[in-house]
Amino acid sequence: MTDALGWRRKFGVIAPSTNTIVEPEFYQMTVPGVTAHFSRIHIRNQDLSSNDNFENLLTQIRAEIGSACERVLTAEPDYMVMGMSAETFWDGVEGNRQFIKQIKDITGLEVATGAEACERALKLYGAKKIGVITPYQSIGDENVVKFFTELGFEVAAIKGLKCPTAVAIAHVTQDELRDAIIEVNAPDVDAIVQCGTNLSMVTLADEAERWLGKPVIAINAATWWMALRDNGINDKVYGAGSLLREH
Known part of the structure; x- marks a missing residue:
């Protein structure tokens, strides 16, 4: 059976519990037959006022991301999308590649990262x-x-x-x-x-x-664009930049 609304693709999206922008912006760029299903990483201390506190946020993300992935897998998504970006840039190119591998190992799915x-x-x-x-x-x-x-x-x-x-x-x-x-x-x-x-x-x-x-x-536009195009969905989206409108 095909999902009644996500009949083309269902995306599993991981975002911090503190994030109030990525979800509505993804919905703003939606196309017919594609749905986004969010799983939240519980951020217990959201203080970012210093470098040490900023790194503590990433420590919290790393501790919870596996569970967040497992929760969204119960919706049987076709593809994973990262609704957070700092962790995807961390430690440069190799850090990004290792992060992608981690998500793939947990979910068995391809993944779009902001980086x-x-x-x-x-x-x-x-x-x-x-x-x-x-x-x-x-x-x-x-x-x-x-x-x-x-x-x-x-x-x-x-x-x-x-x-x-x-x-x-x-x-x-x-x-x-x-x-x-x-x-x-x-x-x-x-x-x-x-x-x-x-x-x-x-x-x-x-x-x-x-x-x-x-x-x-x-x-957010670039990550959504990557997710759509990786899945063979070439619909144009207007009002979100030239990437989604022209490429």
């Missing part, structure tokens, strides 16, 4: 020099730079917003994000990448591409 989705998008656009926006502390920014640098991209500028808590990431305003886009942009920057799935930037990135005339990659 790999951004990699694919940047290569598709032929970008070499990038500007990056994150909600992270400096240690998170360092791992993001490590990931992109190891892939051969030049990170010309990075703006870490240093959000004090995990929930506070979702409180960053469109004005603040617009200012961050402008800050990391330069004439020789080929593309701008936004990390952090709890930053709401899908709609703003779509608009920013028009006034900058270059790709602005919101991580």
